[in-house]
Amino acid sequence: MNGIIGKKVGMTSIFDDAGRNVACTVIEAGPCVVTQVKTDDTDQYNALQLAYGERKEKKTSKQLAGHFKAADTTPKTDVIEFRDMNLSKALGDTVTVDEVFVEGDLCAAVGTSKGKGFQGVVKRHNFKGVNDATHGQHNRQRAPGSIGAASYPARVFKGMRMAGRDGGGRVTIKNLRVLKVFPDRNLILVKGAVPGPKGGTVILHK
Template sequence: MTSIFSADGQNVACTVVEAGPCVVTQVKDEETDGYRAVQLAYGERKEKHTSKALAGHFAKAKTTPKRKVVEFRDFRVEFEGGVAIGNEIKAGEVFIEGDFVDAIGTSKGKGFQGVVKRHGFSGVGEATHGQHNRLRAPGSIGACSFPSRVFKGQRMAGRTGGRRVKMVNLRVLKIFPEQNLLLVSGSIPGAKNSYVILEK
């Protein structure tokens, strides 16, 4: 993450995303596959780490082995002519400044956490009046004789993060077409150098 100054002098937090170049490795249509989709590949990968099936798939698209392959269903009509197999798609061709995009990624895993960190509980009571080691405890989890059970979905301690997260309506603040870089407002899920999917 970084920050830039907007036209009116506001300091805006943003995230730098390398969005390309992506190669079209497959185009699916209604006749042969039953649905319309385009498959994009990104990031270089060594041939010795690529299975023979994938190596053949990339060779058919006349490109080197790629690290990440993602399929996008029902792409829009304006991209109809530019998605032939082997085409290279760059950030400047798809996005323009001011666009709103959705960022999909895997959030940072934080391991097993208590209810204060995981759900924002405030803990039980204060530090005085005989409270002993209850400051970050969950407190009561249910009633006694009725309903004689704990309801499903009760918020408790557990594994936190490491989930697929979608951040919606992030504005594209700036584009550097030579480096295929986008500056997107706010934060996006995942650690540094992790993969995200940008949807327009």
């Protein structure tokens, strides 16, 4: 699984060959440093551990600092492992966006969605609510309704969809098409939206 780490820059739009305006997300992908190489002999599987984003040394533990020093690089904020990458890299090498993706590829984007705070069931779970405000209905348009039965089972089942904290979770968007790759600026444009705020970490993989 080839992949790379980056951060979301924002959204823009470009014109395709048919003259249609296509919305896309701009991601600053890489360059990432190889901080560990795992093989069948040492770890029973093949993987490359990539690191991205600068971290202050005073905010880095001694264990992590030694790990990055072994790769001859500065401390990084994000460390992600990609299994079975077909790139032949050694410890301390750099992975750039044009080595992983070309225009026309399909990729999956993994990010942390924006947190929306405490939300009701209509926004959180797409409940319809009571649409008809007549016949004695009063302030029930966005209410959750019944959450349990009567004396049996005399409890609320686990997993009941109710109001609560919404957003702020790991989200994967699959089958995003790569529209443009700018190797000199470490930028990649993918069609559609990518989860997370501007500046948020995004993992792209095939």
